[in-house]
Amino acid sequence: MSEIEEKRHEIAELIALELGLGDLEGLSAADRAAVDRQTAETIAGCGVDSPDPADCTEANIRLRGLLQQYRALQILRSDEADARLAEEGEVFGREDDA
Structure with missing residues (x-):
């Protein structure tokens, strides 16, 4: 399991507990x-670049921390992909994505 998958799993575990469903594995x-649906919605909605941001102020401190870590891993993954493409000669700017 990658770091980002592990972080998503931690978020899902916390959401299961907050929903009163108990242990994720059971x-x-x-x-x-x-x-899984609530986890995806939480990750998408609490992102700083979300087109329709959710009010995440109600999220507990641990969940907010996990979401920040998840976003950092997404950025890292994106930067690593950009570096790999640059090494392969596919140099481009983010503005070229439009």
Whole structure:
């Protein structure tokens, strides 16, 4: 499991507890799907560049910390991909993505 996958798993564990579902590993398929959906929505909605940002002030301190770490890993992953492309001769600027 990559670092970003591990961080997402930590977020999902916390969300399962906050939803009152208990341990992530013991969830039914339906409950696990609900946690996965809520996790994806939380990660997307609490991002600083989200087009429709959620009010994440209600999130507890641990969840906010995990979300910050997750975003940092996303940025790192993006930067590593850019560096790899540059090494392969695919040099471009972010403004070229439009």
